[in-house]
Structure formats: structure tokens, C-alpha cells
Amino acid sequence: MSLDYLLTILKPMLEGAQATILLFIIAIIASIPLGFLLTLAVRSSIKPVAWLAHSYIYLMRGTPLLLQLLVIVFGLPLLPVVGDYLVLDRFVAACIGFILNYAAYFAEIFRGGLLAIDKGQYEAAQVLGLNRWQTTTKVVLPQMFRIALPAVANESVTLVKDTALLYAVAVPELLHFAQTAVNRDFTIVPFFVAALIYLLITMVLTLFFKWLERRMRFE
Amino acid sequence: MAVVEVKELKKSFGPLEVLKRISFEVERNEVIAVIGPSGSGKSTMLRSLVHLEEVEGGTIAIQGENLVLNGQYAKAKHLKEITSKMGMVFQQFNLFPHLTVIQNLELAPKLVKQRAEEGYRKRAMDLLAKVGLSDKADVFPSKLSGGQKQRVAIARALMMNPEILLFDEPTSALDPELTGEVLDVMKELAKEHMTMIVVTHEMEFARDVADRVLFMDQGEIVEEGSPDELFGNPKKERTKAFLSRTMRNRSAE
Numbered sequence: 001m002s003l004d005y006l007l008t009i010l011k012p013m014l015e016g017a018q019a020t021i022l023l024f025i026i027a028i029i030a031s032i033p034l035g036f037l038l039t040l041a042v043r044s045s046i047k048p049v050a051w052l053a054h055s056y057i058y059l060m061r062g063t064p065l066l067l068q069l070l071v072i073v074f075g076l077p078l079l080p081v082v083g084d085y086l087v088l089d090r091f092v093a094a095c096i097g098f099i100l101n102y103a104a105y106f107a108e109i110f111r112g113g114l115l116a117i118d119k120g121q122y123e124a125a126q127v128l129g130l131n132r133w134q135t136t137t138k139v140v141l142p143q144m145f146r147i148a149l150p151a152v153a154n155e156s157v158t159l160v161k162d163t164a165l166l167y168a169v170a171v172p173e174l175l176h177f178a179q180t181a182v183n184r185d186f187t188i189v190p191f192f193v194a195a196l197i198y199l200l201i202t203m204v205l206t207l208f209f210k211w212l213e214r215r216m217r218f219e
Numbered sequence: 220m221a222v223v224e225v226k227e228l229k230k231s232f233g234p235l236e237v238l239k240r241i242s243f244e245v246e247r248n249e250v251i252a253v254i255g256p257s258g259s260g261k262s263t264m265l266r267s268l269v270h271l272e273e274v275e276g277g278t279i280a281i282q283g284e285n286l287v288l289n290g291q292y293a294k295a296k297h298l299k300e301i302t303s304k305m306g307m308v309f310q311q312f313n314l315f316p317h318l319t320v321i322q323n324l325e326l327a328p329k330l331v332k333q334r335a336e337e338g339y340r341k342r343a344m345d346l347l348a349k350v351g352l353s354d355k356a357d358v359f360p361s362k363l364s365g366g367q368k369q370r371v372a373i374a375r376a377l378m379m380n381p382e383i384l385l386f387d388e389p390t391s392a393l394d395p396e397l398t399g400e401v402l403d404v405m406k407e408l409a410k411e412h413m414t415m416i417v418v419t420h421e422m423e424f425a426r427d428v429a430d431r432v433l434f435m436d437q438g439e440i441v442e443e444g445s446p447d448e449l450f451g452n453p454k455k456e457r458t459k460a461f462l463s464r465t466m467r468n469r470s471a472e
Contacts, residue, residue: 124313127269128327128379129303138326142317218317218359 009181009190016177017197019091020163023173024201027098027159032152034099035106042111053107060104066165069097073169091171098162105155113148114140146216153209157202174198222247222282222383222414223268229276229290230263237263238274239438245383248412252425252446255435256461261418264435265385268416269302281305282382303331306376310388312368314360314375320347321356324375331379339378346374350404366397370404384408386417402428422465426450434458 041053076086125135166173178194223245230238237260266272276290324343350370390398432449
């Protein structure tokens with residue numbers, strides 16, 4: 001195995017990794033706030049809103065992400081009447097699928113964070129004269145994000161690996177180029193290179209979250 | 220005029236009546252100790268004064284203003300004004316864990332009282348000095364002992380300049396060797412004539428510091444009087460039974 005060979009396969013694979021990373025960034029930036037809104041919806045005192053949010057989360061967590069992606073990319077265009085308007089760029093469609101799916105998971109993580117906050121925190125805030133908004137923004141949310149952080153980190157690493165599902169909806173990404181090279185050159189090496197690139201991405205991510213956790217340790 | 224007036228206060232949790240038409244008054248500068256067995260309703264009574272519990276009937280007036288009048292609560296804004304006259308210290312401290320000690324003290328005044336910021340820092344440092352924790356200003360609560368946490372909680376309550384300070388079993392969550400430092404701060408406040416209502420299991424504190432003691436049992440105030448009367452010469456059977464029970468436990472310790 002020569003260095004030259006590594007360099008030739010590395011170029012397309014790194015290009016594929018760009019799609020991987022781009023999807024990751026788009027999905028995480030959009031699904032975390034969306035997930036938080038879902039958490040609020042679940043806890044809403046307006047019953048239909050809470051019910052809708054619950055059902056949404058149940059649907060998204062109860063069915064495979066792969067199925068959801070296939071529905072959005074290949075299924076929606078087949079719908080009568082509206083189908084023609086739902087033919088999206090496959091990468092865009094995949095992004096939407098990831099965002100919708102991961103928002104449900106983040107919603108559950110944040111909900112857990114809220115439940116973990118002691119009732120005494122709300123009582124202390126109330127007696128000190130804080131209103132609901134002040135209590136939420138200054139007392140509850142900072143603690144919720146801190147409590148949720150390890151689970152968010154975990155979910156983010158999962159998201160990096162889930163980007164490989166793009167392969168199934170024929171968006172060229174890291175794994176796609178690895179597979180192509182394996183078929184073409186009849187060698188296992190590209191798989192290992194792909195694994196190394198995934199490991200590199202998740203390592204950077206893990207280090208980032210470790211740093212964030214240390215910064216927010218409250219000690 | 221009494222600073223706290225409570226008349227015929229009623230509350231139930233389902234079929235259980237926790238407050239059965241309770242009435243009492245607190246005068247300015249008075250220190251009231253509320254004693255009684257667990258489940259007697261004393262915490263619920265205290266918490267209802269700052270609207271942490273909603274009552275079903277009766278009247279609570281703070282400095283002559285009705286928080287509840289015959290079961291009818293004041294309008295939200297007025298209600299907030301009335302409860303802001305009281306500070307509360309909880310059994311579990313309830314410090315904000317994501318904020319340092321000094322931030323814990325400054326949070327509410329900054330948000331609620333919209334005054335210039337410099338004033339808060341000085342007042343916060345003065346109060347920390349008062350409770351003996353000047354060196355802990357920039358520490359997070361997780362680094363403090365229980366006694367230190369409770370002293371910070373007292374300082375935090377004092378930041379809002381309350382007219383009346385309520386204590387809900389302030390030493391019950393502490394190791395025995397840490398109760399003294401908290402009780403000392405409370406004695407200091409009593410000496411400065413802070414109006415205080417203290418729900419407590421500390422009989423020595425009730426006897427030595429309180430001006431008046433209320434004994435509660437099964438949702439009623441069974442007996443009230445000066446510490447000398449109540450501890451020295453209790454009139455009701457239930458009071459006698461409770462006192463002999465607690466005193467016996469004490470000597471057994």
C-alpha cells in the first residue's frame with residue numbers, strides 16, 4: 001500500500017467528509033433550538049399543543065430514522081397532487097429529515113433536564129420576587145442546559161455516525177466515496193480511512209463537549 | 220398593629236385537613252417559634268404566608284394589607300407587593316447552584332429592584348461579612364458545607380430588605396455540629412429586632428430566643444405563650460405529651 005494510493009483516495013473522501021460535516025452542523029444548529037421549543041410545547045398548559053408535541057416525539061422516536069429519510073426523499077414526491085411540489089434537492093431533504101428526527105431526541109433530553117431541577121429552585125425564585133420569565137431564563141434554563149449537557153454530547157456523537165445514512169438516499173458523503181473506492185480498487189483500505197475520519201470528527205466533538213462541561217461545572 | 224395577622228386559615232390536601240381554622244398574630248420585632256410534631260401543618264402554615272401554598276379559606280394580612288381576605292386572594296400585582304415584604308429561608312437552602320455565592324445574593328435585587336448596580340455589591344459583601352462568609356464570595360455553593368449554605372441563604376433573603384423573615388426548619392437538614400453556626404446568625408438577627416417566624420425542632424432555640432412559642436398539632440394551634448409558660452408550665456395535655464416526648468429523645472441522644 002503506497003502513500004500515493006492513500007492520497008488519491010483521500011481527496012474524494014475528504015470531499016465526502018465535507019457533506020458529512022455540513023449535514024452535522026446544519027442538523028445540530030437547527031434541531032437543538034427546535035427540540036427546546038418542543039420541550040416547551042410538551043409542558044404547555046394548552047392541552048392540544050402538548051398532545052401534538054407528545055405525538056410528534058413518539059412518532060419520530062418510534063420509527064427508524066432511515067425510514068423517515070426514505071419517506072422525505074423518495075416518498076413525499078409520490079403523493080398525489082402535492083407530490084410535485086415536494087421534490088427537493090436530496091441533500092436538503094436529508095437535512096430536513098435529520099432536523100425533524102433529532103429535534104425529538106433533544107426535546108426528550110431537555111425535558112429530562114427540566115424534571116431534574118428541584119422544586120425548591122422555583123420556590124426560592126418566587127419568594128425572592130422573580131417573575132416567571134426571570135425564573136426561567138436566570139434560574140431554570142442555565143441549570144437545565146448544564147444537566148442536559150452530557151446527554152447532548154452523546155446525542156451529537158450519534159448524529160455524526162448517523163450521517164452515514166445519507167448513503168441510503170444517494171447523497172455522496174464520506175461513506176459513499178469509501179465504498180466506491182473499495183469496489184473499484186478491491187481493497188479494504190478505504191474503509192479504514194473512513195473509520196479514521198469519523199473517529200477524528202467525533203474526537204474533536206468529544207473534546208469540545210468535555211471542555212464545555214468543565215467550564216460549566218459550577219465548582 | 221400586628222405585622223402579621225392570620226385569621227381562620229383553612230387548607231386541605233384531599234381529605235386531609237392540614238390547617239383547621241388557624242389564627243394568630245405577630246407583632247413588629249417579635250420572634251415567634253413554631254413547634255410541633257411532623258405533619259402538624261406548621262410548614263404549610265408558614266409557606267402559605269408567602270403564597271407557596273394556596274389556602275382555601277381565612278385571611279392573611281401583612282402590615283395591614285390583605286394577601287387573602289376570607290379565602291379571596293389579592294390581585295397578582297398587589298399579591299407580589301405584599302409577599303415581597305417577607306423573606307424565606309428553606310430547610311434545603313435552595314441556593315442557585317449555577318451561581319457563585321455573591322451572584323446568589325445579587326440576582327434578585329438586580330432583577331427585581333432596578334437600582335444602580337454598585338450598591339448591591341457593597342450590600343452583598345456587608346451581609347456576607349455579617350454571616351461570616353466574606354471569603355466565600357466567589358465560590359460556588361457546591362463547595363460549601365450545609366451550615367455555610369444556610370448562612371448564604373439567610374444573607375440572600377436579607378438582600379431584599381424583608382420586613383419579616385420566615386424560617387422553615389432551617390437547621391433540620393444540617394449535621395448536628397453545624398446547627399450552631401446557623402442558630403448564631405439567627406440569634407444575631409433577633410438581637411437586631413428582626414421580625415421572625417421560625418418553624419423549628421430546636422427546643423433550646425425556641426426557649427432561649429423566641430418571644431413567643433406556638434405549639435401546633437394536627438392542623439391546630441394547640442397552645443401559645445411565652446417560652447417560660449409553654450416549656451415551664453404547659454397547660455394542654457397534647458403540649459405536655461409532645462414536650463416530654465421530645466425532651467426524652469433529646470436526653471437519649
